[in-house]
Every structure is written in C-alpha cells, then in structure tokens.
Amino acid sequence: MSLLQNRSADQVIFVDVLEDNMNNLTNRLGQDFPRDKNNWQVRCEDLKNIIVPACDSQLFIIAGVGPHQTIEFINSLCASAPDIAFDLLVCSVHGNYSVRQALIDEGYKLKNERIIFENNRFYEAIYASKNASKVIVDTGSQMWCWSDPEHKDYWHRVVAHYQQKAKKDPLQFEPIVSRYEALRDSIA
Template identity: 35%
Template sequence: MKLSPRLNAINQLITEPYTHIWDCCCDHGFLGAHLLQKGMAETVHFVDSVPSICQQLENKLARFSPPMQNLSSPQWQVHCADAATLKLADCAQQLVIIAGVGGELCSKLLAGLLEHNAPLDFDIIVCPVHEQFQLRQFLITKGLRLVSEQIVEDKQRYYEVLHLSRHAKQPLTSTGKMWDLKLAAHQHYLGKTIKHYQQRSRSITHPALQAYLKIQQDTPLT
C-alpha cells in the first residue's frame, strides 16, 4: 500500500538500517510493514495498546511476511502494550517512531520510554498531530537534539516530523528552524498556528503565541 505523505516523510528519513525499529501507536502498521519490506532493521516491532488491532496486524504479517527459520532473530514482532512501558533491546542502533498521536500523549509515552531505558541510546522520530510547541519543550528538557525537522502537508493538514538523538549536533528549539515563508504551505501553517494560540490564550503574552508571532515578524517573504 502506498504511504501517505506524512508516513512517507518518516520513511524517507530512514536511509541506514537499524538493529531494531519500534513503530509505536502503529495502528494498521503501514509504516512498519514498509520498513520491513525494505529491510531497514533486523527486527521491526509493531506496538499498539489495542488488542484487536494487534491481532489483525499479527494475522496480516504472518500471511504476507512469514517468519524465516534461518534468522537468529525474528524479522518482526507485535507487542500489545503501552509504549511508555516498553523495554527496548539491550543493543545499539535502535529507532523509536511515534506518530499519529497528540503532543501531550507523545510526551507521556517518551517520558516512560526514556525512564525505563535510561542506559540506552536510541534515535527517535516523532510526528504529533497537534501540541507541537509543548512537545518540543518537553524534548528539550530531556536533552534531545535535532537530526532534522520538516513540515509536511497531508490532506490539508500540517505535520512536523522531528528526527532526534542525544548526540545530534543541532539544538532543538520550541518552534523549529525549518520555516520557509516563501512557501505558501508554510505561510498557511504558521497562520493557522498563530490563530490557534490567539483563540486559546486570549493573551498576547502566551509564550507559544509570542514565539510564532516572532517567526512571522522576523522572516522575510522575499
């Protein structure tokens, strides 16, 4: 199945294979299945907390990608679990992906993951459906740094895709540095974001509103 623009943006960030990829809140498992087909990990883990989703996904994977007996580790595993409680593998080269949930839930899941896997170093890709500012602030407090960031338009909605690591060179900021206001999509997304915080806060002193207004004021359109 063809990936949506949002999922394909995540897919294109993964150019080198990992030992383990954890596709959390995987829903129908489209992204994880695509990464499995591309051979981007020794094991792709599909994680969701809904038992019916996990069972359907396991049946589908068993049908289209049956386990190969000559491998030392399984090509895929399905975990019916709260992603916040996951114990990752005790090895390097791991990637955790969280997409399709709000920034608040994403923060809670990552707080648990980081706490339960404190000695481990792993990459993270997040793509929240909203509350990007709050999520970015949380990520900054956890010492995560930026590999890359981008704005993706998908079915007239806008998403921020963040690739993160503790060892990346770029600092993460609360609003991002990926804005190009010569692009109509970026102008539209910024305008919608400002309007959201204007309606929500009723105060020009709201830190998120101030930060996004500053982008609008400081970024030339030509």
C-alpha cells in the same frame, strides 16, 4: 511496514493497545512479510510499560497521538533506561511546541524535521537523537520554507491554535504566540 519493505531495520516492533487492530496487523504482516525472511514483532501493550532494551542503534517512532500522550511516551521511554541512547521520530497531532520542549528537556538534539501535509492535515515530523549536534528550536527551524504557500498556511493555523488557547490561559500561551511571531519576523 515500509521499514520492513525497504529493509531499513534489522527488526521492527509494532506497539499499540488495541487488541483487534494488532491481531489484524499480525495477520497482514504474516502474509506480506513471512517471518522466516523478516524480523518483526507485534506487541499489544501500553507503550508506557515498554522498557527500552540495551541495544545499539534503535529508533522509536511515536505517531498519531496528541501532544500530552506524546510527551508521556517520550518521558516514560527515557525514564525506563536513563543511560541508553535511542533516537526518536515523533509525529504528534497538534501541540508541537510542548513536544519540542519535552525533547529539549530530555537532552535531545535535531537530526531532521519536516512539515507534512496529508488529507488536509498538517504534521511535524521531528527526528531527534542525543547524538546529533543541532539544537531543537521550540518553534521549529530548518523545516520552514517560507516561499512555500503550504508552510505559510501551516504557520497561520499554528498561530490561530495558540491564540485560541491564549484567550483562556494568556499566561501560558501568549509567550508561545510571541515565539511564532518572532520566527516569522526573523525571516521577513
């Protein structure tokens, strides 16, 4: 909605599978952003069925789902239109290491990234594009501000999360713990 409010995009398309939520959203948008003055669409469908259209300058925002689904969405959008470049703004719930790897595997580069703390939860917002020049680092790079106590807290939570997973599956998760430890050691 803030994209519409700020006139940041020519068109904003909202996608979710929940019919009731999307009907409520349609009503709210109709009141706050009349269709004759704003270009928006509400689509009640599975994101995995979306085919990326052949347009210039488009951004897909994937927010509020876990890493498994986020990666499925990234891969299905890319597979739907392998020759069309589009930007992604990804804000997954947990598991950003694997999300970052999926972005790297699809050939994405970093435009910007930020740690967000909201309602006692941390998120990483990763803004990626195939037309950017900075590499995406699996543990995050420019978003870390080590003098910020919240970022230190986030680092501890991430390491604890992967240490917990490493207890069950050390082969997969111990290397990830080591990557985060190396990141901290490189700053210290």
